[in-house]
Amino acid sequence: MTTRACRRDVTIVGAGPVGIVLAILLAQRGYEVDVYEGHPDPRVNPRPGGRSINLTLAERGWQGLRAAGLEDVIKAMSLPLRGRMIHAADGELRFHPYTPAGDSIYSVPRSELTKRLLDFAEEYPEVSIRFGHHCRAVDVEACTVSIVTSGGERIDARPSRVLAADGAFSSVRRSLLRNPGFSFYQRLSPISYRELRVPPTAAGEFAFAPHALHLWPRGEGMIVGFPNLDRSFTISVFMPTQGETSFASLSDRRTLEAFMFTSCGDLLAHMDDVAHDFFNGTPAPLLSSGCAPWVHGGWLALIGDAAHTLVPFLGQGLNAGLEDCRTLAECLDDANDRWDKALAVFEDERLANGEAVIGLAEKHFDELARGARDPLFLVRRVIEERLHAIAPDRFVPLYTMVAFGSRPYREIAAVRARQEALLDRLMSVPDIGDRLHDEEIWRLARSELNALETVDESLVSDLEEALPLGALHPVATVT
């Protein structure tokens, strides 16, 4: 082992939730951790107009925070959501619990979470966070990291290890793009988003029920409301960038307000000035991206959104990132802090899971959008719910597997592919739409369900051969 390999310093690029939790996990293992963050300290200079969608923490996220000893404190600032509240255009509400057992995901504003995590990280003398330090590039051969401070100073650092947690538009990843053997893809969705806010009511109460994720599904678009601890709601508007009902078509105050009035009047009634927020800045397209390898030169690894960027509809972006953190810490423990080995095992475990969840998130959105267009798809959903009712343990909904457990994403993708195949077979029954009350159909379904075996490793590898890593359309658009 070289002297370098014995040194106990680690550099983390990016002080978002993933970078900070990673810093804490490493400090707890006795590492000296330098964190470089291009933006100013959000506790001192809050970022105006940040674009992040509200975060939801699910089981994988909690496991990561638990490993860092942070579960309770973060739970205390989060709001549990027990299901989805669907808002119809006429104001009718339907509540769908996530699970019969009452499992919850938790809503937390990204900015609040980040600030709280920063406070905790700074309690560790091993952690030093440098704000206004933008990492421009890495040189894998020369083992250097180029940093530019907000004052324009240039620093060339030579850290022993670098973990790049610098997000969906990672500068570290960009500087790897011309390296032999490096692959990268990105898929920009035709769907963009804007964030709005619903304040507490005049009486100081939540405008909508606080125990639910609120959904206004509207054609190709969708509005999502997340409750916050201060009794406000963060509202994410997802819509096509171009087209009949789109960010381009809702181009002035009057058109926007007319659209909101007819399609989600109950939401409009609670907003101060929808047009102000809506037109303040440009909508940003949703994005998937992935790359390989994640580990470079044995000393540099991509992690979190820098390694795998998800569209938000499964709510797994941060959860997957925190699962990365926990896995890396476990790999270090298992390898007795031999980083080359730990990073190799980390990549081996996580890259395929990252690819799987990128694909699951895209497919989930495809299904949401398809449901809006295709009446037959609603039949498919009815069948799906019925199958779950018939065999709750054998036919588990995708969202339940993803959010309320920590089964590896690639296994979930394999299970889901089997479910889809079963649904395809049932949907191919002639006139299936008219036969949902026909007991013969459900006898057929029961026999098929009995054939759905537990997914084992061999099935996963079979499926990965048929559907190789990243098979989820590098060139297909997200919808």
Add this chain to the structure above:
Amino acid sequence: MTTRACRRDVTIVGAGPVGIVLAILLAQRGYEVDVYEGHPDPRVNPRPGGRSINLTLAERGWQGLRAAGLEDVIKAMSLPLRGRMIHAADGELRFHPYTPAGDSIYSVPRSELTKRLLDFAEEYPEVSIRFGHHCRAVDVEACTVSIVTSGGERIDARPSRVLAADGAFSSVRRSLLRNPGFSFYQRLSPISYRELRVPPTAAGEFAFAPHALHLWPRGEGMIVGFPNLDRSFTISVFMPTQGETSFASLSDRRTLEAFMFTSCGDLLAHMDDVAHDFFNGTPAPLLSSGCAPWVHGGWLALIGDAAHTLVPFLGQGLNAGLEDCRTLAECLDDANDRWDKALAVFEDERLANGEAVIGLAEKHFDELARGARDPLFLVRRVIEERLHAIAPDRFVPLYTMVAFGSRPYREIAAVRARQEALLDRLMSVPDIGDRLHDEEIWRLARSELNALETVDESLVSDLEEALPLGALHPVATVT
């Protein structure tokens, strides 16, 4: 139809072979064509150290040139290659004809081809080529193209239509990367390349047989020699960037010459100063890339390498690009010059074929590399050759389908997948390596061959569902 749609001007970005042939095809249809090329005129200022691999023209390339009336003149400056000449380390030679019928591909240096095509294009008064005009970006919404001249002047053009033929590192494509709905991927191979030259012998003759593509397969790397009309050979060295025998390990004159002496002495004997060319510049990694959509805003289309960049081992890069040109011209004819319709049909026909050939080229290289590592893979190749011998029309080699016909690449990919499945089944016979003379094996093979039906459209769509567009590993490395 707007006035704009009636205008007959077209802008082409890039004066490589694809851009120029496109300009000629459009001029022949009465369009006014402006071609912008960032580099200077190669007939006046030859580019030193250009990186392009020698080009080979096959059936699809000739069809494109034939459509432009250029087949004969280009054939006259190309050398027909009837097969591959394999050079062993001890100098032993084996010649493999491409087909029993004696079909040839044609070798032509890229620079000579480009210069000749430029001369032809300039015979059309409709074509105006502006060298030293670099297209920096396009704005799809504003319908503008930003150009910077070599003198630093900035021009904002508003052409009616733009065809971006600006190659593997397309600036037009780069400026689309943040557009909603646009997807892009690139895979850099761990294999890089350098170009060298073997001059004619002292007697003015070819150093090696001129009717063949010369191959020195060496472990993970490979050297390829292309004869030129001036009796020189262009030599492309493909090797891992890093590793035991790699561009990194052959880092000085002595190591390089020792390697060449022991592994390809017959080649070294004909070179003036291998080290000079080898160390003059850095090796460039091979690259695949793809994107979607190709058509933007109804007025801008990507074409050739800008739309689909291939690794070179099937020799299809230019051929696919010229097939694009011919297809676009036919689409315009069929649509009576309604560009919106023509571009939509063009994308519909070509995008899936572009994806298919990107994948075929990568898989072909995988197979070449795997053959060097895996003795069982040689057994597979023997079986493959035998299957072709048993059923020449039913089991056609991949290279024959790709190079000596114009069957759509996506159909070829589907046929190839069936062939691979058959090979997998035969390879799964226990002890297959020892049983190649066992007649029972070939009886089995014959019955399987009889089951290999003609590939029809339904098979293609089945396969594309199993293996969606671009399924060929956005995150897997090329080897």
